[in-house]
Amino acid sequence: MQSKKLIPIAVLALIVLIIIFSSAFVVNETEQVIITQFGKPVGEAITDPGIHFKLPIVQDANRFDKRFLEWDGDANQVPTKDKRFVWVDTYARWRISDPLLFFQRVRDERGAQARLDDILDGETRNAVAKHDLVEIVRSSNRKPVVDMDIMEGADDSEVFPEIEIGRDKITREILAASSERTKELGVELLDMRFKRINYVEEVQRKIYERMITERKRIADKYRSEGQGEASKIIGDKERDLKQIQSEAYREAQTIIGKADAEATAIYARAYNQNADSREFYKFLKTMETYKTTFSEKDWLILSTDNDFYKFLEKQSGR
Amino acid sequence: MAQTDQFDLSNFKPPNISGRNIMWIVIGILILLFVWQSWFTVNPEEVGIVLRFGKYTRQAPSGLNFKLPFGIEDVIKVPVERQIKQEFGFRTVRAGVRTQYAPNRFQDESLMLTGDLNAAQVEWIVQYRISDPYKYLFKVRNAETTFRDITEAIMREIVGDRTVNEVLTVGRQEIALAVEVKIQELCDSYETGIKVDQVVLQDVNPPEEVKPSFNEVNEAQQEKEKLINQARSEYNKIIPKAKGEAQRQIEEARGYALERVNNAKGDAERFRAQYREYARAREVTRQRIYLETLNDVMSKVGRKLITDDNASGILPLFNLEKGGLDNAK
Numbered sequence: 001m002q003s004k005k006l007i008p009i010a011v012l013a014l015i016v017l018i019i020i021f022s023s024a025f026v027v028n029e030t031e032q033v034i035i036t037q038f039g040k041p042v043g044e045a046i047t048d049p050g051i052h053f054k055l056p057i058v059q060d061a062n063r064f065d066k067r068f069l070e071w072d073g074d075a076n077q078v079p080t081k082d083k084r085f086v087w088v089d090t091y092a093r094w095r096i097s098d099p100l101l102f103f104q105r106v107r108d109e110r111g112a113q114a115r116l117d118d119i120l121d122g123e124t125r126n127a128v129a130k131h132d133l134v135e136i137v138r139s140s141n142r143k144p145v146v147d148m149d150i151m152e153g154a155d156d157s158e159v160f161p162e163i164e165i166g167r168d169k170i171t172r173e174i175l176a177a178s179s180e181r182t183k184e185l186g187v188e189l190l191d192m193r194f195k196r197i198n199y200v201e202e203v204q205r206k207i208y209e210r211m212i213t214e215r216k217r218i219a220d221k222y223r224s225e226g227q228g229e230a231s232k233i234i235g236d237k238e239r240d241l242k243q244i245q246s247e248a249y250r251e252a253q254t255i256i257g258k259a260d261a262e263a264t265a266i267y268a269r270a271y272n273q274n275a276d277s278r279e280f281y282k283f284l285k286t287m288e289t290y291k292t293t294f295s296e297k298d299w300l301i302l303s304t305d306n307d308f309y310k311f312l313e314k315q316s317g318r
Numbered sequence: 319m320a321q322t323d324q325f326d327l328s329n330f331k332p333p334n335i336s337g338r339n340i341m342w343i344v345i346g347i348l349i350l351l352f353v354w355q356s357w358f359t360v361n362p363e364e365v366g367i368v369l370r371f372g373k374y375t376r377q378a379p380s381g382l383n384f385k386l387p388f389g390i391e392d393v394i395k396v397p398v399e400r401q402i403k404q405e406f407g408f409r410t411v412r413a414g415v416r417t418q419y420a421p422n423r424f425q426d427e428s429l430m431l432t433g434d435l436n437a438a439q440v441e442w443i444v445q446y447r448i449s450d451p452y453k454y455l456f457k458v459r460n461a462e463t464t465f466r467d468i469t470e471a472i473m474r475e476i477v478g479d480r481t482v483n484e485v486l487t488v489g490r491q492e493i494a495l496a497v498e499v500k501i502q503e504l505c506d507s508y509e510t511g512i513k514v515d516q517v518v519l520q521d522v523n524p525p526e527e528v529k530p531s532f533n534e535v536n537e538a539q540q541e542k543e544k545l546i547n548q549a550r551s552e553y554n555k556i557i558p559k560a561k562g563e564a565q566r567q568i569e570e571a572r573g574y575a576l577e578r579v580n581n582a583k584g585d586a587e588r589f590r591a592q593y594r595e596y597a598r599a600r601e602v603t604r605q606r607i608y609l610e611t612l613n614d615v616m617s618k619v620g621r622k623l624i625t626d627d628n629a630s631g632i633l634p635l636f637n638l639e640k641g642g643l644d645n646a647k
Contacts, residue, residue, distance in 0.1 A: 029374050030455075051371040066456075067458050069459050167475060198430070211531070219535045223541055230546055237552060245560060248567045255571040283604065284607065298621075
């Protein structure tokens with residue numbers, strides 16, 4: 001009796017439980033949910049995380065991510081305005097801002113990624129083709145810090161051209177143009193940036209060649225600078241040497257000359273007092289010369305007629 | 319032995335347990351399960367993010383914590399105190415005393431264009447922490463990939479605004495700083511909850527193909543220095559010496575001058591004195607000087623030959639040759 005009553009109650013309880021379980025659903029912190037009834041969206045999107053309810057069986061919960069999502073573009077080979085081929089690799093971050101619209105237009109994330117590919121790649125291509133490469137690479141006209149040692153004499157303006165627009169503005173243009181189009185998909189673009197820009201291989205080889213010749217030029221400049229500087233120093237050395245030597249010679253000769261002159265004057269004053277003194281000087285000097293010039297190697301042939309030996313003949317000397 | 323160890327099913331009898339006992343056991347198991355599901359530990363470097371039905375409710379500090387069981391509350395642990403490192407352009411295979419790096423180069427990541435449209439290979443690391451676990455988990459999907467994308471884009475943006483020389487030499491520090499600031503700005507605007515600690519540039523090189531020519535520049539620079547130094551040392555070797563010699567030459571001349579003048583003065587004085595006396599006794603003095611001189615000369619001269627007008631015939635008697643030879647010896 002009791003057990004017979006119990007069975008339908010149990011069945012009923014089970015059904016109630018199933019209904020509760022199939023009508024309750026959890027919305028995660030990262031999710032937003034669109035309720036659809038037989039595939040048709042019902043009401044506003046649920047963005048508040050926690051437990052929520054829907055009609056069982058007839059209604060479905062469609063979950064969408066609420067976070068910023070990635071979009072990573074394929075590396076595209078794009079020509080710039082100045083006809084250089086570069087690989088451009090972009091990334092973007094986006095968000096499902098209007099899940100209802102998003103659900104209607106692209107259904108799910110995969111659909112959205114495909115549309116984003118179309119939009120972002122296209123806009124990037126347009127933007128890159130509209131500008132010179134340098135505009136995409138550089139973002140400002142900042143003056144480079146110059147290492148005086150290296151760039152000495154090199155013409156900077158030639159290697160570091162000015163830009164008019166710059167990377168920042170170009171990416172913002174792409175972002176603005178793309179945002180306009182993604183809005184219709186219920187997608188908000190947070191940001192879009194160039195991740196990588198690189199030359200395609202053939203261009204790269206040419207760039208490397210240019211870099212090599214540029215380096216060679218700098219190296220040659222160093223070498224010739226070194227040689228020039230060294231030659232200059234050697235020249236300085238020669239000049240300084242000649243100057244020092246000649247100046248010393250001049251000064252020495254001047255001193256010597258002055259001394260000689262003074263000595264001459266002194267001698268002249270002493271010897272040139274009168275005719276007698278001149279004669280005496282002659283005599284004295286001659287005698288002195290005799291003393292100093294004869295040596296034991298010399299022969300002296302004298303006649304007894306001579307003043308000295310005349311006494312040898314006669315004591316009177318006459 | 320093995321026989322006795324085998325479980326004998328025929329001897330097994332279910333224990334005699336009443337319905338009331340079963341209920342207690344079930345309740346006991348439920349309580350155990352409840353407790354088991356309720357507690358969790360959070361490591362010192364982590365915080366636990368507690369979600370109730372998927373909704374963020376609170377943060378759990380490190381240590382022992384409790385939550386509602388059976389899927390009502392969930393915990394995600396986030397290592398907020400840990401410093402995380404991302405490598406760009408290279409990969410560490412195994413860190414250690416001698417760190418090993420992956421042999422293949424990550425040119426895709428490291429090769430970039432500089433502002434003067436040259437190329438450079440930049441390798442760098444970024445160290446960061448998760449400062450806001452809520453944002454890190456719930457605001458951005460794949461925060462780490464996002465972070466890598468941001469970092470690569472910013473590094474290229476900064477390097478793209480500098481010359482290749484700056485990138486390779488003087489600008490390193492400045493680039494790292496600028497990149498750090500910009501990454502942080504973007505991380506904040508993307509709400510990644512990441513705090514950048516440091517950006518460090520590792521190897522910054524010209525592309526492999528261009529490297530030799532860069533080395534050549536360095537060599538040329540060295541060569542220049544060397545040539546100049548050689549010339550300078552040559553200069554320094556010669557000039558001071560020449561200066562000293564010049565000084566010596568001048569001093570010698572001065573010495574000569576002094577000597578010359580003094581000698582002249584002395585000679586003059588001597589002559590004056592002599593002449594004074596000579597003037598008084600002319601004949602005698604003359605004689606005396608003459609004879610004194612001859613005395614000197616005679617004693618010095620090796621051979622003397624005194625001839626007489628009357629005895630000219632004796633001259634051939636002298637063996638001039640022999641005497642000459644003797645004297646020559």
